[in-house]
Amino acid sequence: MNIHEYQAKDLFRSYGIPVPEGRLANNVQEVADAAAAFGGPVVVKAQIHAGGRGKAGGVKTADSPEEAVRVASSMLNHALITHQTGPEGRVVRKVLVERKQRVARELYISITLDRAHSRPAIIASPDGGMDIETVAATTPERVLRQSIDPLYGLTDFEARRVAAFLGFSGKKLHGCARLLKNLFRLYQEKDASLAEINPLVVTEEGELLALDAKLNFEDNALFRHGELATLEDPAEExxxxxxxxxxxxxxxxxxxxxxxxxxxxxxxxxxxxxxxxxxxxxxxxxxxxxxxxxxxxxxxxxxxxxxxxxxxxxxxxxxxxxxxxxxxxxxxxxxxxxxxxxxxxxxxxxxxxxxxxxxxxxxxxxxxxxxxxxxxxxxxxxxxxx
CATH class of the missing domain: 3.40.50.261 (Succinyl-CoA synthetase domains)
Structure with a gap:
């Protein structure tokens, strides 16, 4: 089962994973209210169950509430076509309005099932904001795959190793390691099949933020998670x-x-x-x-x-x-x-x-x-x- 970005970010917050301040908007008035409340540049993000939104025009910045309304008007109730939607696209019924961040670095991390070794694995790269398949194909040395023993979970050592590969040191290394452990705890406790942050950013102020969030859950385990059933969006199916x-x-x-x-x-x-x-x-x-x-x-x-x-x-x-x-x-x-x-x-x-x-x-x-x-x-x- 897939869920929307704004729903994934709510779960991230509950597990101590930092995300930007944002508001869900179902119409242009709610977009204007959200942009005015933030009082500065914002990002308007189409909420559909598909990747590649940015390249398709589903993620746009706005410097004022008026511009945010114009941007949202071009998305809401229109079909957004990405490489994952097919030619018919997906109708955008809601958008996420977030405070725009000043980004210094973009990174990639995800946790998924390594079927070859029958255990979870972290996939990490210092080249975030790109398709990880492209990075792996062109510069495989820029991708780390950290296997995780399901009996022990993600250890401190393994989390620090991934953080170091991403270029962190000192206190920031330990901060990134904590984020990774929280992400794995969410992945494990909620029976997720994918937990992805692309990009994970370091802001100019030195803060780690999950700028995007993607969570997929194992359908066969949903009977254990009644709280997740309410997140399903039939309109996206x-x-x-x-x-x-x-x-x-x-x-x-x-x-x-x-x-x-x-x-x-x-x-x-x-x-x-x-x-x-x-x-x-x-x-x-x-x-x-x-x-x-x-x-x-x-x-x-x-x-x-x-x-x-x-x-x-x-x-x-x-x-x-x-x-x-x-x-x-x-x-x-x-x-x-x-x-x-x-x-x-x-x-x-x-x-x-x-x-x-x-x-x-x-x-x-x-x-x-x-x-x-x-x-x-x-x-x-x-x-x-x-």
Whole structure:
């Protein structure tokens, strides 16, 4: 689960991580009030669940309340397009107004899961304000990865090592180490999957501040954190992904035109590769799971068809726990309910595959049944070129 920057900064404050003074504004009047209260230059920041806001014009400075209003007017209720939003962008419904800081240095720190070593890791660089991937690719010596033993947590020594790498010494080194330990405590206690500050700045007055804040939380651990559930913003979610979650489906919307329904994440990835090899692009990742019933299958089918970009559907099922006859019943029900008007290719193998094919043929609906994966790839290519 993602949250907004202003929400992440509220959590930062509660864990002793310094952030700039700021106010959330839902309209231009609140922007004017906030800018007037600060009595000096401010920064107006669009609040959407996407990175790259600064490059896209979603972070702007203003020297007066009047200018802050003009800046905010260009953001509020307009779509902001970044490299993470896709071409449709995200509508800005609120902005964060902060007192502008006099920045001397910009740094980067984050804590995330190092999957290769099955433990958390701090990633730090003295080159903040940039994409860390770019820094790692061009100047890898400027990036430090500090692995953390989950049994011991972030030790004082490790925190000081990261602070020293960032160029701190003396009291400032210990101040940075405390910030890092507080950030790790937040990451661990809240079951975060990412805690990122980019940039962490040193002001001209020598103060450390988290100028930006990004927190992602592990969905499977949210049952332990009722207080985090209130931070979710449904307006920032894809409506189809939200509907899929209601039925317990693993669905991610993509940019292609061939919808896919598969049981099992590995088979889903292979199916998307299959669609690409056929010269097309998948419209979604949809794993219905091993124990899906007819109702769940029907919901998945309806969700795929709700995407106006879908021009064909490939259903690829290897029947094990999920029986092919149940899959067929669900697909037939959903097809009759929705009045499907795009080609549907189905490949069934495994438990009750023959019965599943019989149900499909007896439905009176037009489905194309593939004999195997190669046949499915050929059929995908054929139906999309017709």
């Amino acid at each position: 894809d409506p189809l992904e939200r509907e899929a979650r209601r039925f317990g489906l693993n669905y991610i919307r993509l940019d292609g035109s061939v919808g896919a329904m598969v049981n099992g994440a590995g088979l889903a990835m292979a199916t998307m590769d299959l669609i690409k090899q056929a010269g097309e692009a998948p419209a979604n990742f949809l794993d219905v799971g091993g124990g899906a019933g007819a109702e769940k299958i029907a919901a998945g089918f309806r969700i795929i068809l709700s995407d106006a970009h879908v021009k064909a559907i490939l259903i690829n099922i290897f029947g094990g726990i999920l029986r092919c006859d149940l899959l067929a019943e669900g697909v037939v029900k959903a097809a009759k309910d929705t009045g499907v008007n795009v080609p549907v290719i189905i490949r069934l193998q495994g438990t009750n595959a023959e019965e599943g094919q019989r149900i499909l043929k007896a439905s009176g609906l037009h489905f194309t049944v593939a004999e195997n994966l190669s046949d499915a790839a050929r059929l995908v290519s054929e139906v999309r070129t017709k």
